[in-house]
Amino acid sequence: MTARGKILIVGAGIAGLATAWALTRRGYAVEVFEQGPIPNPKASSWDEHRITRHAYGEWEGYAALMPEAFRMWDQIWRDIGATHYDPCGAVYFMRGDNPWYPSTSRSLTEMNIGYRDIPLARAAARFPMLNLETVTRIVETDGAGMLFPVRILTDLVVHLAGRGVVFHSYSLVSEIDPERATVTSDGRVFGGDRVVMAAGAWNDRLVPSLRPEAVPSRQAVMFLAPPSDLAHAWSEAPVMADIGDESSCYMLPPRRGTRLKIGDHVFTRRGDADEDRTATDQDVARLMRVLPLAIHDFDRYMVLERKACFYTVTEDEHFVQRAVGARGWIISACSGHGFKLGPLTGEFAAQALSGERPEAQITRLAAGLETV
Numbered sequence: 239m240t241a242r243g244k245i246l247i248v249g250a251g252i253a254g255l256a257t258a259w260a261l262t263r264r265g266y267a268v269e270v271f272e273q274g275p276i277p278n279p280k281a282s283s284w285d286e287h288r289i290t291r292h293a294y295g296e297w298e299g300y301a302a303l304m305p306e307a308f309r310m311w312d313q314i315w316r317d318i319g320a321t322h323y324d325p326c327g328a329v330y331f332m333r334g335d336n337p338w339y340p341s342t343s344r345s346l347t348e349m350n351i352g353y354r355d356i357p358l359a360r361a362a363a364r365f366p367m368l369n370l371e372t373v374t375r376i377v378e379t380d381g382a383g384m385l386f387p388v389r390i391l392t393d394l395v396v397h398l399a400g401r402g403v404v405f406h407s408y409s410l411v412s413e414i415d416p417e418r419a420t421v422t423s424d425g426r427v428f429g430g431d432r433v434v435m436a437a438g439a440w441n442d443r444l445v446p447s448l449r450p451e452a453v454p455s456r457q458a459v460m461f462l463a464p465p466s467d468l469a470h471a472w473s474e475a476p477v478m479a480d481i482g483d484e485s486s487c488y489m490l491p492p493r494r495g496t497r498l499k500i501g502d503h504v505f506t507r508r509g510d511a512d513e514d515r516t517a518t519d520q521d522v523a524r525l526m527r528v529l530p531l532a533i534h535d536f537d538r539y540m541v542l543e544r545k546a547c548f549y550t551v552t553e554d555e556h557f558v559q560r561a562v563g564a565r566g567w568i569i570s571a572c573s574g575h576g577f578k579l580g581p582l583t584g585e586f587a588a589q590a591l592s593g594e595r596p597e598a599q600i601t602r603l604a605a606g607l608e609t610v
């Protein structure tokens with residue numbers, strides 16, 4: 239055991255790995271338990287790309303965390319020796335009145351992040367792949383782009399193993415004792431000074447008290463190949479979000495070895511995280527209805543993959559970080575927007591566990607109710 243003590247972490251998604259990273263930097267000994275391979279393709283964190291951005295609509299508390307989140311990513315890039323981020327910017331398409339603009343404009347101005355309107359008359363030439371007839375306003379924002387999670391998780395694992403983190407792959411944790419800081423896996427009991435639950439959509443199995451607050455939600459995304467005449471336009475596109483009521487969806491362009499991915503932010507609040515990850519007709523029903531509204535000539539696109547993914551969602555999409563018993567700590571940082579905040583989430587957990595900040599303050603920071 240090191241002078242600072244030993245921390246056991248359940249889950250090797252971005253929350254668990256980033257917590258391991260932040261603790262290792264502080265001199266703790268860390269052991270990570272993961273039910274599958276490391277990293278695990280069933281984790282919410284496993285994907286080709288994820289959006290990062292400063293624009294956060296009415297959630298101004300989370301917007302205010304983003305400059306610090308970007309700084310944490312910069313530290314990760316330095317530590318792993320690679321930058322898995324494409325700062326391609328983000329463009330938002332509004333159809334009718336939308337409360338997104340005034341609050342976003344206010345927080346981007348406060349953070350000194352550039353943003354501008356794209357005149358509707360010029361949009362068709364730049365976005366020939368979209369249906370723009372009912373679009374009323376287009377806003378382009380800086381300080382946004384795509385993170386590449388599979389590469390991030392893989393590099394973090396290699397880096398952390400090199401720093402002495404002990405990884406237990408294929409080690410389902412069947413029980414935790416937050417009073418004694420123990421975890422049970424394959425009939426063996428492991429002990430530490432603190433235990434952190436970062437088990438994503440499985441968290442409520444280990445900590446049932448989480449259940450009413452954060453529920454697993456089965457979500458679908460589609461990977462597509464655009465028609466060849468639009469391939470170039472897509473390859474130069476930024477991250478795009480249609481924020482019309484009927485047509486809402488987000489689009490991540492095919493760049494740096496990724497495919498075009500489209501999903502939505504409409505929670506199902508149903509399902510079990512152990513289920514199959516192939517999206518069914520029912521899973522993609524809303525996307526199939528919406529995409530012809532958002533995308534021009536959608537019937538010319540080839541579907542490459544329909545994927546289901548699970549995350550936890552809270553009523554107002556806030557993240558949960560709090561003490562469980564005397565020596566446990568739980569992180570449920572998801573609701574579909576947790577990857578971009580991953581390193582900051584890990585940093586918050588490390589600050590709480592090391593006593594650098596009061597635990598109650600970390601709970602409020604993680605919930606976007608207080609700023610750093």
Ligand SMILES: Cc1cc2nc3c(=O)[nH]c(=O)nc-3n(C[C@H](O)[C@H](O)[C@H](O)COP(=O)(O)OP(=O)(O)OC[C@H]3O[C@@H](n4cnc5c(N)ncnc54)[C@H](O)[C@@H]3O)c2cc1C
Pocket residue numbers: 248249250251252253254271272273274278280281282283284287288289290409410411412436437438439440441444457458459501547548549569570571572573574575576577578579
């Ligand atoms: C379709 C989709 C799109 C998204 N888009 C974005 C986006 O654009 N931008 C963004 O910022 N965020 C996005 N998110 C959210 C983001 O991916 C998640 O918030 C984040 O990855 C959650 O990480 P996590 O570590 O908490 O959970 P996970 O990545 O799920 O990790 C939990 C890990 O714990 C393991 N585990 C569970 N139970 C046990 C056990 N008992 N024993 C051992 N191991 C266990 C699991 O196998 C898993 O590997 C999206 C999520 C989805 C699903």
